[in-house]
Amino acid sequence: MSRAQAGPGFRLDELARQLAVEHVGDGGVVVRQVASLGSAGPGDIAFVVDGKRRAELGRTAASAVIVPPAERDATALPRLVAANPYACYARVAALLNPPEVFAPGAHPTAVVHPSARVAASASVGPHAVVGADAELGEDVVVMAGTSVGARVRIGAGSRLHPRVVVYPGCTLGARVVVHSGAVIGADGFGMADDGGRWIKIPQIGSVVIGDDVEIGACTTIDRGSLDDTVIEDGAKLDNQIQIGHNCRIGAHTAIAGCAGLAGSVRVGRHCRIGGAAMISGHIDIADGVTISGGTVISGSIDQPGVYTGVFPARPHREWTRNAAQVGHLRELVRRVRDLEHRQAGKGE
Amino acid sequence: MSRAQAGPGFRLDELARQLAVEHVGDGGVVVRQVASLGSAGPGDIAFVVDGKRRAELGRTAASAVIVPPAERDATALPRLVAANPYACYARVAALLNPPEVFAPGAHPTAVVHPSARVAASASVGPHAVVGADAELGEDVVVMAGTSVGARVRIGAGSRLHPRVVVYPGCTLGARVVVHSGAVIGADGFGMADDGGRWIKIPQIGSVVIGDDVEIGACTTIDRGSLDDTVIEDGAKLDNQIQIGHNCRIGAHTAIAGCAGLAGSVRVGRHCRIGGAAMISGHIDIADGVTISGGTVISGSIDQPGVYTGVFPARPHREWTRNAAQVGHLRELVRRVRDLEHRQAGKGE
């Protein structure tokens, strides 16, 4: 186990104060790290979201726990009482594990164009490149080997991990996190068929990313062909996602790894797109839609709800015997109809 | 909207001359950027491919339009008349948005091996690396942080965006574009099972890429195990595509994002492979085949046409009720056969 080293920690009453939640029991207990109920030890704080894990709660060696109001008295441990214990846990974890601090200024090996406007508090790592007329806001961190193209604007507090590429002209909001290998603003896949040969269509739109967006490792977001590709505030994209040109991802939508969106897809707000889901081009997805992992979406969805299109895998022989029949389904339906007609005829 | 800034533009008659198409109306009107009919304003040129959008054509604020011969008189705007308006539009867009110009020579932070042969007009960006005996042709651009391995040859006019990796010994033709994060020539996935342990098989083939190929962001093309992996002239590969060792992609074939080809797949010329389509190993795909997005191809295809294998997603509860029956299809077919036999028996 190479869990991140814990810092000096916080007193429980101090956590309660900072997070504006109630604490019960010894407010002076110091917690240094988050943990699961089962693995927690002294100095750790764990959580439960409801009453289902009372037995584990009774056995935990944690120094403190986070519980919902209904479980206020389910333990004698020092505790925070929060309406949303998981969200409270996330905030506690963030306080106990602050992001790494980077020294302001550009590393001597970084190549920053003289026309770039870099805030004094921003940090530019070894071998990073910042292009002409780029703007880096306060506390922005551009880590080792990341390439920030010309005219890119990055809002305050954003962090680009090592080896990210942002193509020229893209815009990132505040507090955006981009993981290594992500590529923002590469050309969309636009071309015209000219008698069997492809003519590239210059992609003259850009990518505009809102505030508080997170973009996973090796995720690619293409620039727009004419208009922009847009990722709205608070959207969260996992690793290896492909976002085609001119897509718009609504605010606070979460997309799991390996999902792919072809061009001009509009996904609403507060959607959840499962891993490896694939959405065809020019499709509209309403607000509040959940798409199951691995599902292919080839038509627009105008109602919230859960949508699915995958089959549970089976032992190979059993699967292939049944799957082969799908190719004869229409014929089977006809045979059943014939049977029904003939039976109906005899019934008279 | 952060659309690319327009340059000084072209007179319409000058565009017509350069593209060898007819112009009608005021040839002196200057167009500076392409746009859609709906968003176009003064200085913009838009296009229609047929007569379906005549109402929009009547309302557009574009300074000029591109129309097919059949729509020659459907507008009073200054216009180009082209047999293939979309291809004409692509060419106009390219003239109005020329690729960025890079200063020739190597950036002081680039590491170029003394034995590499770099054309005087080629540009090598900051922190790029060019290995021993590599060759960069005229006007080649190797952008920031890209790694060009030993003995790699890159033809005239090719452009490698930031943070591309080309492994040793690979060959790229002329006018190839490679987007950030792409990896060309990593080892194919070849190994022998030796009593439950895997022994790596050195991948001694290479990757050979023809002229006018485009390779998307984070796409990976593995080197061959014995022979080469080959991408023929004019093929276009979108982002996050995986091409296994010893594949051959035919000329002018287009592959959309997230598609995957296992080893030794041969795809014909002028094919269109949809996004997230997956092709099993050792499969041959004929010329002119279209594969729908998300489709799994597990057998060779010897006839042109469109091939599909995905199900439209449905609301979750409805889907699961029906999908579960697929596991009983063979049994259902048997039951229908029994009914038919018994009904036939009674009919006599």
Next chain:
Amino acid sequence: MSRAQAGPGFRLDELARQLAVEHVGDGGVVVRQVASLGSAGPGDIAFVVDGKRRAELGRTAASAVIVPPAERDATALPRLVAANPYACYARVAALLNPPEVFAPGAHPTAVVHPSARVAASASVGPHAVVGADAELGEDVVVMAGTSVGARVRIGAGSRLHPRVVVYPGCTLGARVVVHSGAVIGADGFGMADDGGRWIKIPQIGSVVIGDDVEIGACTTIDRGSLDDTVIEDGAKLDNQIQIGHNCRIGAHTAIAGCAGLAGSVRVGRHCRIGGAAMISGHIDIADGVTISGGTVISGSIDQPGVYTGVFPARPHREWTRNAAQVGHLRELVRRVRDLEHRQAGKGE
């Protein structure tokens, strides 16, 4: 053909000695490269695994071949006789194609933190970055532009190709190979829903990779949320694979390209996961399981065997006619049951 250049080669009897297998015929013949039966020429060694290719074996121009004991006398060519000819071939190929040798020491453009412990025999390439307190074992090669985070430990003989990123605190065993674009240790996709907004949960676990693991180009392995993500000894991961936080991949398991594992998946030892297979979160896969390419696994598998869930693609029109019926399967089953009941009633 740009096949890797062959070295001075080995005498057949020397190969036999080094690999501890029998040789038959002229032990003095020198082989310089491996090849397939069909393409082999003088200086090449080819192989057969059984008697199925005797005709080709009779025609081959190879200087030597590798055969199984049962085919010991099927050729007059100088030969190695090996119980597992393919594994023997892999070992011969490795002897004939040794990995590139890198000069020890750090390139002048590399940025190695003074607190890093780098073995004298290790090589750090141009523009590579090695963070504080990182450890590189003997003969480790960190190629151009690779980023090794703080506190990362890399065991002896491991090789990181250009532009790999290893986040802080991760551990790699001995003889690990990581291909370009791979990202190890980015944050897992963990967040809490707080009234429609996502709160990031710090990912405080790490990634622990065993010995003899190979990781393909642009593959991403996320760090654990609390505990570690673990890849056990001898596992082989192809390109563009996504491994979510807290997964554990068993020893000697092979995963083909584009596969995706959501969080907390446990895959057993000696499994084979096909390309583009997708495994949902919190699933356990037993030892010795094979999953077909493109299959979605949404439930745990506790028995070894082959599991499948994909449909063979068909010509588009035929497919859509049949696929549409899947949405009515439950209704069809009901109709068949009605027919059976009514027929049974009449039979009495």
